[in-house]
Amino acid sequence: MGDVVARRGSEELGEAEAANRLMRLAKEIARHDKLYHDEDAPEISDAQYDALVRENRELEARFPQLARPDSPSRRLGAQPTTSLAKVTHARPMLSLDNAFSDAEVHEFVARVRRFLNLPADEPVTLTAEPKIDGLSCSLRYERGRLVLGATRGDGTTGEDVTANVRTIGDIPQHILSAPDLIEVRGEVYMSKADFEALNERQGAAGGKIFANPRNAAAGSLRQKDPAVTAARPLRFLAHGWGEVSEPLATTQLLAMERIEALGFPVSGLLRRCDTVEEALAHYRTIERHRADLPFDIDGVVYKVGRLDWQERLGQVGRAPRWGLAHKFPAEQAETTLEAIDIQVGRTGKLTPVGRLKPVGVGGVIVANVTLHNRDEIARLGLRVGDRVRIQRAGDVIPQVVENLTRDEPRPAYVFPDHCPECGSEAVNEEGEVDVRCTGGLICPAQRFERLRHFVSRGALDIEGLGEKSIAEFIELGWLSSPADIFRLRSHRAELLGREGWKEKSVDNLLGAIEAKREPEGPRFLFGLGIRHVGIVTAKDLLKWFGAIEELRRAALSAGGEAELSSVQGVGPVVAEALVDFFHEPHNQQALDDLLSEVSPQAFVSEAKQTEWTGKTIVFTGSLETMSRDEAKAQAERLGARAAGSVSARTDLVVAGPGAGSKLKKAEELGIRVIGEEEWARIVAEA
DNA sequence: GAGCCTCGAGTTCC
DNA sequence: CTCGAGGCTC
Secondary structure, eight states: OOGGGGOOOOTTOOHHHHHHHHHHHHHHHHHHHHHHHTSSOOSSOHHHHHHHHHHHHHHHHHOGGGOOTTOHHHHTTOOOOOOOOEEEOSSOOOOOEEEOSHHHHHHHHHHHHHHHTOOTTSOOOEEEEEEESSEEEEEEEETTEEEEEEEOTTSSEEEBOHHHHTTOTTSOSBOSSOOSEEEEEEEEEOOHHHHHHHHHHHHHTTOOOOSSHHHHHHHHHSOSSHHHHHTSOOEEEEEEEEEESSOOOSBHHHHHHHHHHTTOOBOTTOEEESSHHHHHHHHHHHHHHGGGSSSOEEEEEEEESBHHHHHHHOEETTEETTEEEEEOOOOEEEEEEEEEEEEEOTTOBEEEEEEEEEEEETTEEEEEEEOOSHHHHHHHTOOTTOEEEEEEETTTEEEEEEETTTTSOOOOOOOOSBOTTTOOBEEEOTTOSOEEESOGGGSHHHHHHHHHHHHSTTTTOOTTOOHHHHHHHHHTTSOSSHHHHTTGGGGHHHHHTSTTOOHHHHHHHHHHHHTTSSOOHHHHHHHTTOTTOOHHHHHHHHHHHSSHHHHHHHHHSTTHHHHHHTSTTOOHHHHHHHHHHHHOHHHHHHHHHHHTTOOOOOOOOSSOOOTTTTOEEEEESOOSSSOHHHHHHHHHHTTOEEESSOOTTOOEEEEOTTOOHHHHHHHHHTOEEEOHHHHHHHHHHO
16 A cells, blocks of 8 residues: 555645645556456555545645646546446345354254254255355356356346356356256355466566455456456356256255256265264364365355255245355454544444454454444453454454453543534433434434435435435535435536536436435335334335325324234334334424425335235144244245234134134134145145 | 344444 | 344244
C-alpha cells in the first residue's frame, strides 16, 4: 500500500506541494481502480479509497489551476462497471449448515432420524467427501451441450460466467448419454501448486499477487475477458447437481458415479459411510491428509445417501436438512486491540467495533472485529491496548476468542451512556443485553441507517442508491424520509451539475427508483424497519392480511394485538411492536406520504396456488409414517399454514391415534377432520 | 416452565 | 456468520 493512503489533511499545503500531491493521488487512484476493477483484488477499503478521491477533489477545488489532465475526477462516474450478467438459478444453490464437533454430527443424524421418523435400527447411510475451498459453480447442459455456467451468488441469483468456464479443462463442453437437461454443480478451484506458480509469474510480470488460492480462483473466474480466465490454471470438481430432466439415481453415491461417468472430476475421497462413526473416521482421515492434498480444503461434507430421503427432508431457510459441512478448527492469530469505536444501527443499537493492528488470518488481513455488545467486552475484559487472539468464525466473520493480557493494570473500557452520534441518552433496557440510543429519528445515524435499510437488497433493492449517495442527498437536504427517494427526480438538473454525476449515472439511478414504484408487498413492509419484522415475518403477515392497509387496520383496531397474534410466528412482542409502530403519529404520516408515491403489490404466495393456499391445518395425535415436522413441511408446500392449536380459523385437522382435546374442539367447531392416510393422499395428489 | 428452533439484527472482507 | 430473543412445543 502506498504511503499516500496514510496522509491526512491537505489544508496546510503550499502550491508546489499541492501539485506534487495531486500527481501522486492521480497515480495512486488509478492503481487502485485497476486493482479493483481489473484484478478483483482491492488493497484498500472503499472508505480509504473514498478518502483519496475526496482529498483529490478538495485540492482541486482550492487550486483549480493545478487540476491535471489525468485527474481521477475526470474519469470518475465514467468508470466501466465490470459487472457480469445476472442469472437466476433454476434450482437455488443451497449452502450447508456447519458443524465443528463430533457431537454436532451425531446431532445432525439424530435430526434426520427424527424428521423421517425412522426406527432406531434403520441405518442412515451418509456420503463423506472433502469440502474444497473454492467457489461454487453450476453448469447447465441441454441435450448434452454446455449452455450456461453460473456462480452461486446469493444462492438464488448468480453471475453468468459461461464464456469463462468454457476455458476450464476439467469442464466438458459436450457430454454423451446425459439426460436432456442436467445442471452439474461443483467447486471451481486452483491447486496450491498452480497458485504458487501463478503468483510467481504475476510477481515477475509486476502483476497482482493473490492472497490465497480461493481469491485467485474467484478473481480468475469472474473476469470480463475469457482470455484472462483461460490463462489461469482453474480446476473443477463436481459434488452435486441442480435441475435435471430425469432422476439421476436412487442414491447420492450412484448419482455422483453417474456424473463422473459423464466426464466430470469427482473427489477420490468420496466415501460411503454406514454409521456416524465411519463418517467421523473418514473426517479424521481427510484431516490427516489435509496438508498433502493438492488443494485447500476447509472441512468434510456429509450428505444423506438415499435421494428419496433427501427429497423428504427438504430444506430450512437456505440449507438442506440432508447435508452438513463438518469444518476444521478455525485458524487463529494474535494482534493488538488499538481502539474501540461505537457504531449506531438503524434500531439505535450501539455496537462496539474493535480496531485491530491488521493481522493475517486464514488468508486475509483483518483490521476490524465486532465486539457485539457491552457484556462481550466485559466478558473478555477488553481494554484498548490489550493483546487479543482472534479467529474467523466459520472462516468468515472475525471474532475475539481470548484476551491475552487481562491481568495487566490498565483502565477498564467504559461503555458510553450517550449516543456518540446524536448525544441522546443510551439505555440498557430491562432484560436486554443491548444498549440503545433513545434519540429515534432525531439521531442522524438511525435516520441514515433506516434509509439505507429501506433501499437495501432485501427490501426495495434500489440499485445505485448506496451509502455514499444517501449521505450526499441527506447533506443536500433532498432526503429525509423514504418518500423523498421517489421525489429525487425533481432534483435531476441540480444533480447533473454535481461532481461524479454524469447523465448516465443519474439516469440509471432515477430509473432504478422508478422501477420500484410498485414494490413487492413483503419487501416494502420489511423496508419500513418495524422492530422484529424481518422479511420472513413480513411475508407471514401479508400472507394473512394481504395488503399493508389491512395490516394497519388490524394494528389500529381495538383487539389489535390479539388479531395480529393469530399470524404464525407473531407473539405478544411482535404484535406490540406492530401496534406501536402504526400508532406513532410520525410513522403514520411517513407511511401515508410514502403510499402517495408508491403502490406496494398485494402479496402473492410463492407456493403453487392450490385448494389449500392460505388454509390453516392442525396436526394432532401421533403420526405413523412421518414426523410432525415433515407433515408441516408438506402443508407449507401446499401453500397452507400449519398451526399449533385448533380455533375457528382452522380449516382442517389431521388427527392420528391418541388425539385428545384438539380433536374434541374441532368436532365442536364442526371442522373437517381426516386421518393420516387421507392426508398422505392429498399430498400425493398435489 | 424449559428447551428447541426460527428469525432478526448487526457485521467482515472480497 | 453469530448472537440474542421471540415463539412454539413438549
